[in-house]
Amino acid sequence: MAKNLFILNDPPYGTERSxxxxxxxxxxxxxxxxxxxxxxxxxxxxxxxGQKVPQGYYNLGDMLGGVIRRKGEISVCGTCMDARGMAEERLIEGAKRGTMDILTEWTVWADKVLVF
Structure with missing residues (x-):
């Protein structure tokens, strides 16, 4: 079983990378x-x-919720949250506020790091 770390940088909408x-x-x-x-x-x-998207359009919050429900982990850069005025209470259930220390730990843990 491989350990995969995804690092996402793009917004939820506007590109399809995330x-x-x-x-x-x-x-x-x-x-x-x-x-x-x-x-x-x-x-x-x-x-x-609480993302509201047009009918028939994908919802990144729901998709990431699916990752969590399948026992994946999601962490969100705390500095990036602060810069965007996002409180931890605004995150989808199961996502956690993260740090560079967590990203470092996860990078060392991973067999593969995929950056989008």
Missing amino acids: YNAARLARTLLNANEEVRVFLMGDAASCAAA
Whole structure:
């Protein structure tokens, strides 16, 4: 079982990079791989609870919730949250405020680091 770390940098909408990373993360979890996702920069918004998107459009908050429900872990850069005025209470259930120390620990833990 490989240990996979995803580092996302792009916003939830406007590009499809974070969407594609979430798709791959969920697929790896379905294949019994271990997955951790660290959200940085504009990707911090991917873990915002209560996202309202047009009907038929993907919802990154729901997709990341699926990662958590499949036993993946999600951490959001605290500095990036602060810069965007995001309180920890605004995160989807199961996502946690993170630090560079956590990202460092996760990077050392991982067999593979995928950056989107």
